[in-house]
Each structure stands twice: as C-alpha cells, then as structure tokens.
Amino acid sequence: MSLISPISDRQDSAQIPLNKDFKFLRLGIIIVLASLACLFIDRPQGLSSQAFHMIIIFISSMLGIMLDICEPCALLFLSICVASLTGIVEVKQCFSGFSNIVPWLIFSALSLSSVMTKTTLGMRLAYLFVKLFGKNITGLSYSIIATEFLTAPVIPSNTARGANIGLPLVTAIARYVSSNTDGVPEKSIGAYLAILYSYSNSVCSAIFITAMISNAIIVEILATEGIHLNWLSWCGFMVLPGICILLILPFILRILFGQNISSLEGIRSQAAANYKAMGKLSQPEKCILCVFSVMLLMWIFSGPLGIPIIITVLMGIVAFVMLGLLSIKEAFSSYSTLNPVIMLGILISYVNCLVSSGAIEWFNGVISSCLSGMNVDNAYYLLTIIYYFTHYFFSGEGGRIIALYSAFLTTGLALGIEPLKLGMTLAFFSSTSDVLAHYTCPASITMFSPGYISAGKWLTTGLIISLIMMGIWFTYVGI
Numbered sequence: 001m002s003l004i005s006p007i008s009d010r011q012d013s014a015q016i017p018l019n020k021d022f023k024f025l026r027l028g029i030i031i032v033l034a035s036l037a038c039l040f041i042d043r044p045q046g047l048s049s050q051a052f053h054m055i056i057i058f059i060s061s062m063l064g065i066m067l068d069i070c071e072p073c074a075l076l077f078l079s080i081c082v083a084s085l086t087g088i089v090e091v092k093q094c095f096s097g098f099s100n101i102v103p104w105l106i107f108s109a110l111s112l113s114s115v116m117t118k119t120t121l122g123m124r125l126a127y128l129f130v131k132l133f134g135k136n137i138t139g140l141s142y143s144i145i146a147t148e149f150l151t152a153p154v155i156p157s158n159t160a161r162g163a164n165i166g167l168p169l170v171t172a173i174a175r176y177v178s179s180n181t182d183g184v185p186e187k188s189i190g191a192y193l194a195i196l197y198s199y200s201n202s203v204c205s206a207i208f209i210t211a212m213i214s215n216a217i218i219v220e221i222l223a224t225e226g227i228h229l230n231w232l233s234w235c236g237f238m239v240l241p242g243i244c245i246l247l248i249l250p251f252i253l254r255i256l257f258g259q260n261i262s263s264l265e266g267i268r269s270q271a272a273a274n275y276k277a278m279g280k281l282s283q284p285e286k287c288i289l290c291v292f293s294v295m296l297l298m299w300i301f302s303g304p305l306g307i308p309i310i311i312t313v314l315m316g317i318v319a320f321v322m323l324g325l326l327s328i329k330e331a332f333s334s335y336s337t338l339n340p341v342i343m344l345g346i347l348i349s350y351v352n353c354l355v356s357s358g359a360i361e362w363f364n365g366v367i368s369s370c371l372s373g374m375n376v377d378n379a380y381y382l383l384t385i386i387y388y389f390t391h392y393f394f395s396g397e398g399g400r401i402i403a404l405y406s407a408f409l410t411t412g413l414a415l416g417i418e419p420l421k422l423g424m425t426l427a428f429f430s431s432t433s434d435v436l437a438h439y440t441c442p443a444s445i446t447m448f449s450p451g452y453i454s455a456g457k458w459l460t461t462g463l464i465i466s467l468i469m470m471g472i473w474f475t476y477v478g479i
Contacts (some may be wrong), residue, residue: 097348162443190452
C-alpha cells in the first residue's frame, strides 16, 4: 500500500482559500507608497541612504500595524526580511534585539501573570472591597480602584489584570445593578465602570514598575543615560500624582457619565455572598501569596540587596515550578506569553538598526533645531505633550516606547532639560496616555469589548481626563 495518497485524493491547492484576515489591498498600497517614497522623495540633508530607507521601512511597518493588515509579528518579520534582502541591514542586525534582556524579562513576567490569573485571588480581593465599601456609587468606584491598585504590583501585565479581573468584575456588577435598580440601564452603569477601571489600570501601570511589562524597557533606556531606578525609587516618584488622579477619577467620570445612584446595598450583600461562596484560601493560593510577598519585598529593596528585577522574576518562576503551580509547558506554549517576546525582540532590533544607521541622531537634530532658542521649561512642556499625544498612532505601549522614548529623551537632554524630570515624565505619560482611546492598549480594548461605551465617547472622555492628568503631573513636578 502506498504511503503517499493519490493526487486526486488530496485537497486541491487551488481550493485553499486565502487568509481572509490578511488585508492584501492595504499591504499593496503601503508597498506602493513606500516604493514611491524611496524613488521620488529627496533624502534630507545629513541623513544617510541607509538611515533614509530604514526610516521608510519602519514607518511602513507602523502604518501596517495601525491599519491592522495582519498579525503584527508577521508584518514585522516581513519588514525586517525586506530590510535584509535589500541590503539595508545585515542579517545579524535584524535579530539583535533578542540579545537584549527586556524581551526575556517580559516573557518571565507574563509567565508569572499566568500563575496569578489561574486562581480567584484577584476576584476574591474585589468582592472583599465591594463588600466593605460598596454602599453607594462612590464606595463602589473606590473598591474597583483599590482592587486594581493592590493587584498591579504583583501582576506585571495590565492586559492580564484587565482580562481576568477588570472585565469579569465590571460586567457582573453592571448586570446586577441594572437588574436590581430602577432606571439604571446596564449599558449606562457598565460604561461608567468600564472606563473607570480602564483609566485606573493605566494610572496604576505608571505607579508601579512591575505593573506593566513595558516599564522594563524604560528602566533599561534610562540606565544608559546614567539614571538608575529600582522598584522603590520609581514608585516614590510616581505614587503621589498617581494617587491624586485615582482619588478624583470617580467624581469627574460621574459628572461625564451622569451616575448618581444613591444606594447599592444589594451589591454589597451579593458581593458578600460571592466572597463567602469562595470559601477559605486554598493551599495553592496561600503558596502564591507567600511567593509574591517575598518577590514584592525583593523588588522594593532591590537597590540595597543588589538583586536585578529579572533575577527576582526568574526566582519566582522557579519557585512556582518547584511547587507545581506552573509547568514549563505552560510557560513556553502560550501564545500570549511568546508573542510579546517576539514582537519586542523585533522592535528592539528595529531601534538598533535606526540607531546604528544614524536615523535617531538625525531625528534628534531635527527636533532640537525646531526647539532651539526656546526656553528650557517651554521646551520641556512642548516635548512631553507631543510625546503624550503620539499614542493616538500606536496600539500598545511597547511599540511606542521603543520607537519614540529614547529619541524624545535624548532630544530633551540635549536641550538642557533635567534628566530625571524628563525621564519620569515620559515614563508617566507612556502609561497614562492609554486613556486617550479604546485602541491604545490591549487592556482598554478588553474593557471596550462589552460594547457599553462608544468609541466617540471614549475619545472625548479620554481627552478631558488627559488634560486633567497632565495638569496634575506638571503641577507636581513644578513644586
């Protein structure tokens, strides 16, 4: 019997459909535009041919990601292959980002997140806060904020927190309130709670260095400029303005969304019942709490102890593997764990190519010349505000930080802006600018998914909250 099936028995290759999720027309338009740019746009003075073509490829890649042509990883691989095949960069440069510690720190952090989100610890904490403080809409709002604030330091992924804690909590409360309170539609209370949690998620991601994996990239960049931060020093700089924003968020959003529910006693009793139904902490949950408590202490005292963040994270993973709470297969087989590592590795490779070709240096020179002669304080405000609003063009913090953070930082330093003040402002804005739109980070996309709030409402609310947050931050750094 033949091991090879006859041709007639095989699926006809002509019948295999093209990937419907791949936008071939959009890709073709970008290729045409990039080719025309290479042929007809005069190369700016002071910019090498290699840097000019690398910039075009990079811009084309970012445009392709914004237009959702296909999976970002596939598009980035395609772009980097084009750069190599055309001789713009060498093959080893295309993958230089994977020798950087940041992608592997992110991989380790996401592995830890999977341990935390497999349990009910986050929801248990949320039910406890609602039970204690959810008497009215104000108490309920602060319960949601407190849940995010306390889980952020130990779940190093704003996306994981949004998907596994924020979304289930918000949808459950919205349904219960609407069904037990006259005149309160689920969509109305759901919109308020969803955007409240999303904004809290963004602010808490800025407060704690371990609350968002992209913060590790910022720490790495700042270290190259002689600014060395640990968990405690980062938090010490961010916590005061962050808490101020968290405290006023419910009042501003209640005005914008018209939420004035006087009593929510039913919510408290329901939360108490759910909390009781969970029973006592299981043995695995106790082990997780112990390991994360030790890790948090090691993060806080990483400076005196001299233990890098990634070593603490790796020790945590080893502890969970030894306790049987995490398997190597779980850590390495998850798409949500490996995909960010691959994306960040390629994006860092892009930045390395842009730096080595002189493109970043040229970009800094252009911005510096535009701002030359300007007062240092005015240059600081203008530079950081521009950086904040560039997030409209990115879906995710990592890509924007890799693409722009270093460039804006070095430009500001060249203009004489105080290094720590500039670096931490850009870091704070890297997270808090997630409030601008529903597509600016995966956590926002998650909270937008139930359909409680329209994209237009999110945009207008995000702009108002952004102006308030920037006002608080600039007041804080100016004191």
